[in-house]
Amino acid sequence: MKQGSSWFLAAALLCTLLAGCSEKMPHLSATEGGVDAISPEEDTVMRCRVVAVDGENQLLLADVDGDHPDIYTLDASSVPLYRKETEGGTLLADGQLSAGAMIRVAFSGGIMETYPAQFGEVTGITFLPDEFDDRCGLYLRVLGDLWEKDEGLNHTAEYISVDLTATSLTPAERSAVAWSFARSHQAQPMELSYEQLCQEGYISGLDEEDAFPAWEDGILFTIAENDDPEGEAEPPLGQNKGKDTVSFHADKWRSALGAYGLSQCVAVQNDDGLWGEYTVNGGAWIS
Structure with missing residues (x-):
């Protein structure tokens, strides 16, 4: 009886140990x-x-x-x-x-x-x-293209504000795009619009008689999607029209006489979720 009892206790102990281990194992x-x-x-x-x-x-x-x-x-x-x-x-x-x-x-x-x-x-x-959807990547490309245009506007910019509130990106995606773009140019990232920058005192020249608004140590980038597509865009060769089309305009602003923008931009998403190169149907403008 003692031998049988010892075997039973050993088996019970083994089952308990196995049960404890199973709770920690991945499933x-x-x-x-x-x-x-x-x-x-x-x-x-x-x-x-x-x-x-x-x-x-x-x-x-x-x-x-x-x-x-x-x-x-x-x-x-x-x-x-x-x-x-x-x-x-x-x-x-x-x-x-x-x-x-x-x-x-x-x-x-x-x-x-x-x-x-x-x-x-x-x-x-x-x-x-x-x-899969790389719309964030599309807008990072647009921001990069804006940065390379009229590069004198970028000089000594310590802050970069990226306003994407008028896009379909989620709040976190907008923050990530703003952070990635600003940090790639060694600037402090922000997400304020022009109106918010004015309200918080970043824009100078607003109260002067001959008003000349300017952001002396920063630059504002804005991308805004349009409700209705403007112009036509074709998907890459060999692809069907794809999942979606987006129309938007984009600009960068340093002062009332220092800004650059792209109008009536259109991009098409292909079948695997990638956004192709965008077209600028309305041309570029500068002030």
């Missing part, structure tokens, strides 16, 4: 887009847009589901990437993510309060191929 969970990802049960999961990629896997992310414009940086070089190839979807090579990708980030350990914020311990990334 398979279905995610959007039909992608199966492995992530620990206790992880927090956040859905983010990849706005920019610096180097191979240094990601700038925008939280697309939150109520606040939260942006994050993430070194994804050593993070497991889960993916599933789908017909017509965007493929990833060697775990590399591109701007425009929608991902789910599984992490534990909370969020570090930096700006942009950082995840505690990232345990996995899931790519959602059906939600």
Whole structure:
């Protein structure tokens, strides 16, 4: 009886240990887009847009589901990437993510309060191929083109304000685009409109008799989408018309006599979610 009792206790102890271990093991969970990802049960999961990629896997992310414009940086070089190839979807090579990708980030350990914020311990990334959209990348290209035009306006700009409130980007995507663009030119990022800049005292010359408004140490960039497309744009050769068309105008402003803009711009999104080169149907203007 003693021998049988000892065997029973040993078996019970072994079952208890196995049960305890199973609670810490990762499990398979279905995610959007039909992608199966492995992530620990206790992880927090956040859905983010990849706005920019610096180097191979240094990601700038925008939280697309939150109520606040939260942006994050993430070194994804050593993070497991889960993916599933789908017909017509965007493929990833060697775990590399591109701007425009929608991902789910599984992490534990909370969020570090930096700006942009950082995840505690990232345990996995899931790519959602059906939600790829690089509109942020399109507008970063537009901002880059504006920067290279009439470059004298950029001189000594310590602040760059990027106003994207009249676009369809989420608040976090707008913040990420503004941060990425300003930092690429070693300037302090802001997201104020012209009216807000005036109200907060950044614009000089407003109260003078011969008013000559100017932002002495900053430059304002604005992109605004139009409700109705203006002009025609064709998709890349071999592509159907695609998912969407966007019409917008864009400009940069330093003073009442120092501004440059592009009017009646049109871009077409192709079948895999990429926005092609935009056309400027209304031409450029300068003041």
